[in-house]
Amino acid sequence: MSISPGVARGKIGAESLNQAFDDAVRASSFAVAGLPAAAKHAGKIVYVSNGASGAACLAYSNGTAWLRILIGAAVSAT
Structure with a gap:
């Protein structure tokens, strides 16, 4: 899982927050x-x-x- 640099630095806007949530809950596919x-x-x-x-x-x-x-x-x- 990778989190965008803006989220990692604490710059949480609506778009960054949505991306962080998506990164956290999306399961890998096999x-x-x-x-x-x-x-x-x-x-x-x-x-x-x-x-x-x-x-x-x-x-x-x-x-x-x-x-x-x-x-x-x-x-x-x-």
């Missing part, structure tokens, strides 16, 4: 065959264009494997 080693990316979230039986999904690394994130399920503490 196909399954191109996923980097999970061990080197523990805790990272990526967009996988074909990771759910050919459909797009989000995935995260637990340090051992890339795991799909179930989208559409309610958040629950239990």
Whole structure:
């Protein structure tokens, strides 16, 4: 992730703020065959264009494997 120099220096205008937010939340995109080693990316979230039986999904690394994130399920503490 790279943040523009203006944001890094604290010069936050509406355009810079929008760019910083976009840089912070945009997940890197991969196909399954191109996923980097999970061990080197523990805790990272990526967009996988074909990771759910050919459909797009989000995935995260637990340090051992890339795991799909179930989208559409309610958040629950239990």
